[in-house]
Ligand SMILES: [Zn+2]
């Protein structure tokens with residue numbers, strides 16, 4: 001996947017911060033961080049999607065987390081946790097012996 005596209009996907013369009021595992025996906029499939037959704041409810045007494053203005057009649061607590069986003073985040077962590085370079089080094093070490 002395109003890295004830039006991935007970063008856009010992982011960004012909350014309200015606060016422009018990186019989404020984390022507490023982020024929620026609205027019925028319109030837009031994802032925002034929980035903090036931003038709570039601020040919208042607090043100031044407008046209702047929840048409308050900041051991107052498409054669709055009224056969301058579900059409480060924030062009842063909204064599902066973004067499963068796709070979680071998978072991507074997990075994948076990024078796993079990729080970072082197991083660097084390819086160390087596998088290459090291991091391989092090279094084995095070849096030299
Ligand atoms: Zn946000």
Ligand SMILES: [Zn+2]
Pocket residue numbers: 026028029030049050051052053054
């Ligand atoms: Zn939306």
